[in-house]
Amino acid sequence: xxxxxxxxxxxxxxxxxxxxxxxxxxxxxxxxxxxxxxxxxxxxxxxxxxxxxxxxxxxxxxxxxxxxxxx
Amino acid sequence: xxxxxxxxxxxxxxxxxxxxxxxxxxxxxxxxxxxxxxxxxxxxxxxxxxxxxxxxxxxxxxxxxxxxxxxxxxxxxxxxxxxxxxxxxxxxxxxxxxxxxxxxxxxxxxxxxxxxxxxxxxxxxxxxxxxxxxxxxxxxxxxxxxxxxxxxxxxxxxxxxxxxxxxxxx
Numbered sequence: 001x002x003x004x005x006x007x008x009x010x011x012x013x014x015x016x017x018x019x020x021x022x023x024x025x026x027x028x029x030x031x032x033x034x035x036x037x038x039x040x041x042x043x044x045x046x047x048x049x050x051x052x053x054x055x056x057x058x059x060x061x062x063x064x065x066x067x068x069x070x071x
Numbered sequence: 072x073x074x075x076x077x078x079x080x081x082x083x084x085x086x087x088x089x090x091x092x093x094x095x096x097x098x099x100x101x102x103x104x105x106x107x108x109x110x111x112x113x114x115x116x117x118x119x120x121x122x123x124x125x126x127x128x129x130x131x132x133x134x135x136x137x138x139x140x141x142x143x144x145x146x147x148x149x150x151x152x153x154x155x156x157x158x159x160x161x162x163x164x165x166x167x168x169x170x171x172x173x174x175x176x177x178x179x180x181x182x183x184x185x186x187x188x189x190x191x192x193x194x195x196x197x198x199x200x201x202x203x204x205x206x207x208x209x210x211x212x213x214x215x216x217x218x219x220x221x222x223x224x225x226x227x228x229x230x231x232x233x234x235x236x237x238x239x240x241x
Contacts, residue, residue, distance in 0.1 A: 002089075002090035002091075002226065003087065003088075003089055003090060004089060004090060004091040004092060004093070004219075005082055005084060005085075005089040005091070005092035005093075005227075006082075006092070006093055006094075006095055007080045007081070007082040007092075007093075007094055007095070008095050008096045009079050009080045009094055009095065009096045009097050009098060009235065010096040010098070011096075012080060014082060016085070016087075016089070019090055019091070023091075026130045027090070027091075027221060029130075030123060030130060030132075030221065030223070031223050031224070033132060034121075034154070034155060034223055037150070037154055041148075041150060
């Protein structure tokens with residue numbers, strides 16, 4: 001069973017407590033949200049790169065040539 | 072000269088590891104709080120782990136607003152939505168090496184929303200090594216009385232440790 005380590009600042013006492021089912025569920029939810037966010041970020045990044053490549057193709061420029069133009 | 076930094080408490084993970092760790096009953100007698108931590112995860116087959124820091128056990132993502140920038144040695148990234156707070160080494164990172172973390176909360180005992188910043192380094196003697204900066208806001212009028220460190224994938228390994236400092240402005 002996963003545990004949490006807690007120090008009570010008023011007493012200095014350190015306690016090792018087993019996580020409750022609710023706490024484990026919260027941790028799993030947070031991990032899932034992070035994965036979903038990561039997927040959204042990657043999707044957004046890929047969409048931006050695709051849009052950039054499309055514009056360069058329309059202009060007939062390479063990425064290096066566009067970089068030179070933008071200085 | 073006034074003593075402006077005071078160590079309130081230190082926690083060190085024991086041989087069994089820990090899924091989370093934290094501080095409770097934090098006194099409201101300081102101006103700011105600082106946590107200095109040395110962390111490593113047992114995340115299998117990966118040199119990187121990351122996680123969140125929760126205030127007053129509030130795990131509701133809607134109450135935290137964050138902006139984050141991080142680099143991995145080859146590129147720089149950023150994120151502006153609910154996201155991770157810090158990075159640390161996983162099981163395949165350089166052996167016996169712990170990541171560094173500084174977590175600062177000004178005006179933690181007031182009634183305004185609480186801003187915070189996190190500076191963390193994964194620490195890995197390899198091509199990929201991550202440094203992350205997070206700036207955030209916890210939307211709550213409550214004074215901060217507890218801080219919890221949570222990992223995304225693994226457990227904190229033995230000898231991971233953190234010290235909570237109270238800071239006074241005089």
